[in-house]
Amino acid sequence: MSAATDAAPVTAPASPIGQSVRDSLVIARRNLIRMTRIPEMVLFGIIQPVMFVVLFTYVFGGSMKIGNTTDAGVYKDFLMAGIFAQTVTFATAGSAAGIADDMQKGLVDRFRSLPMARGAVLTGRTVADLVQTAVTLLILAIVALIVGWRTGSADPTSAGEILAGFALLLLLGYAFTWIGALIGLSVRTPEAATSGGIIWLFPVTFISNAFVDSSQMTPWLRHIAEWNPFSATVQACRELFGNPGVVQSDAWPMQHPVWASVIWSVLIIALFRTLAVRKYRSAAS
Numbered sequence: 001m002s003a004a005t006d007a008a009p010v011t012a013p014a015s016p017i018g019q020s021v022r023d024s025l026v027i028a029r030r031n032l033i034r035m036t037r038i039p040e041m042v043l044f045g046i047i048q049p050v051m052f053v054v055l056f057t058y059v060f061g062g063s064m065k066i067g068n069t070t071d072a073g074v075y076k077d078f079l080m081a082g083i084f085a086q087t088v089t090f091a092t093a094g095s096a097a098g099i100a101d102d103m104q105k106g107l108v109d110r111f112r113s114l115p116m117a118r119g120a121v122l123t124g125r126t127v128a129d130l131v132q133t134a135v136t137l138l139i140l141a142i143v144a145l146i147v148g149w150r151t152g153s154a155d156p157t158s159a160g161e162i163l164a165g166f167a168l169l170l171l172l173g174y175a176f177t178w179i180g181a182l183i184g185l186s187v188r189t190p191e192a193a194t195s196g197g198i199i200w201l202f203p204v205t206f207i208s209n210a211f212v213d214s215s216q217m218t219p220w221l222r223h224i225a226e227w228n229p230f231s232a233t234v235q236a237c238r239e240l241f242g243n244p245g246v247v248q249s250d251a252w253p254m255q256h257p258v259w260a261s262v263i264w265s266v267l268i269i270a271l272f273r274t275l276a277v278r279k280y281r282s283a284a285s
Helices: 016-037 039-059 072-105 107-112 120-147 159-186 190-198 201-206 219-226 229-241 257-284
Strands: none
Touching: 016 039, 016 120, 039 072, 039 120, 072 107, 072 120, 072 159, 072 190, 072 201, 072 229, 120 159, 120 257, 159 190, 159 229, 159 257, 190 201, 229 257
């Protein structure tokens, strides 16, 4: 037999992009398995937004003026886009705490010793968090339907538009998990990561059009709310879901909320992924 016949086949090395995708999926699988073994973590993540739905619907429902009415049913339909957006962004705290916990336990050093793409650890974590957020969002939508939320209550809509609205929510949630990743890498303990991952979200979510009609705010506060990336996604979802409370404004994000939501989310991902991967490399070196 010839030498060519006896030689073992040569396997072409994987491309850097292919290796990064493969490694990221492995890390994402690891985190998803870990989540299933700690069901209370997923359960508490579901209970909180459900409580927000019930409390805001029945406590504030008859006192909020949307357009020219204080009808509780109108506020209920107005509210849900804001609750959905708040839910996906509050996943930031979980991302921050999870990454800080991995850092504290030395898992980063273990991953560092393996022949894997550097950014895969963070990408895998954020992808796993996105899956958990999607499950939470699905359950929350079912609860919203139970309490009386309906799409198309103000303007006709379609199934494609409704799915597009939920896609924008998940994109925003994924973008914010990269902020959480950077926070988790920048603090020393999971407790600090939890606090740092959630405290800044309160002004972001409440100085917005999520829970009140921003047209009723003072001019300077309304300007901030209308250029808030969070508000763009809420406005886009209300348009796509056909719900009341779509603000008429001269601000570009409010006039083109779908495009503004996509642009804001992509910019946040690009910026904070770059910063988080750089921080991860410096922390692991």
